[in-house]
Amino acid sequence: MGEKIDKPASRVKRAGAKAAGKAPAAKRAGAAARRRVKIPYTPDEIAEIFRRFSVQRPEPESELEHTNPFTLLVAVALSAQATDAGVNKATRGLFAAADTPEAMVGLGEDLIREHIKTIGLFRNKAKNVFALSQALLARHGGEVPHDRAALEALPGVGRKTANVVLNVAFGEETLAVDTHIFRIGNRLALAPGKTPDEVEANLLPIVPQPYRRHAHHWLILHGRYVCKARKPDCEACVIADLCKAAVKTSDSPAELRPLPPGPPSERPQP
Known part of the structure; x- marks a missing residue:
């Protein structure tokens, strides 16, 4: 038997770095949590922010159309680099043809592709x-698993998609960081972070009960319709007086009242 030869230190270091890059999302989020930075809000101010969101949208819902956990999972997986409106347009026909894993497999990849060809990365x-x-x-008897690791092991499903499914389908207090929440976390200095994992790890612990269940949707909808990427609509913001964003243009909060359900374009006009 030949003598065992140790790997050069440089190779060991590179191998360790490569392994670290493949660390599970939960471990990455945990590391991000240890890097939390101080934020310019008191606990009372944060509670008031979410209290106002809860008055404005008492029962927020996902704007992705779905009928069961499976169609929700598919819709969220399709929503990467696409708008909810665009996904909904594509999935209406898709889900009419197949709303279960068995029916989707029966439909086949070619017909799935035809149904969703209007959205980005459709192939x-x-x-x-x-x-x-x-x-x-094959693994779950056709049921969507109520388990993060099992969800993230599915093709095309990452941490964000798993968080949405766990929150919407199973009522868990998860917070999926999409482009809107990532922007708000940094712009408002609520949860500064360089990655979605960091923003999630910094944001979820500061959201007080009983607001954690719906925080995900409140922040997404606020980012989508008020705190927009190019030009925030500060005059329509119910937290303008509390907001610490450097770009805000108003210190006067908008009238706090419940909004009708659905996107603004679909709400009944007065």
């Missing part, structure tokens, strides 16, 4: 939808 997404449907049948 790869069709492949993932077909593969995750197969995986649900």
Whole structure:
């Protein structure tokens, strides 16, 4: 038997760095939590921010159309680099044809691709939808698992998608950081972070009960319709007096009242 030869230190270091890059999302989020920075809000101010969001939208819902946990999972997986409106337009026909993993596998990848060809990255997404449907049948009896690790093991499903499914389908207090929440976390200095994992790790612990269940939707809708990327609509903001964003243009909060359900474009006009 030959003598065992130790790897050069440089190779060991590179291997360690490579392994660290593949650390589970939960470990990355935990590391991010240890890097939390101080924020310019008191606990009372944070509680008031979410109290106002709760008055404005008492029962927020996902704007992705779905009928069961499976169609929710597919819709969220398709929403990467696409708008909810665009996904809904594509999935109405898709879900009419297949709203279970078995039906989706029966539909086949080619027809899935035809249904979703109007959204970005549709070829790869069709492949993932077909593969995750197969995986649900093979591993979970056709049911969407109520388990983060099992969800993230499905093709095309990452931490954000798993968080949405756990929150919307199963009522867990998760917070999926999309582009809107990432922007708000940094712009408002509520949860500064360089990555979605960091923003999630910094934001969720500061959200007080009983607001954690819906915080995900409140922040997304606020970012989508008020604290917009290019030009924040500060005059329509119910937390303008509390907001610490450097770009804000008003210190006067908008009238706090419940909003009708649905996107602004679909709300009944007075």
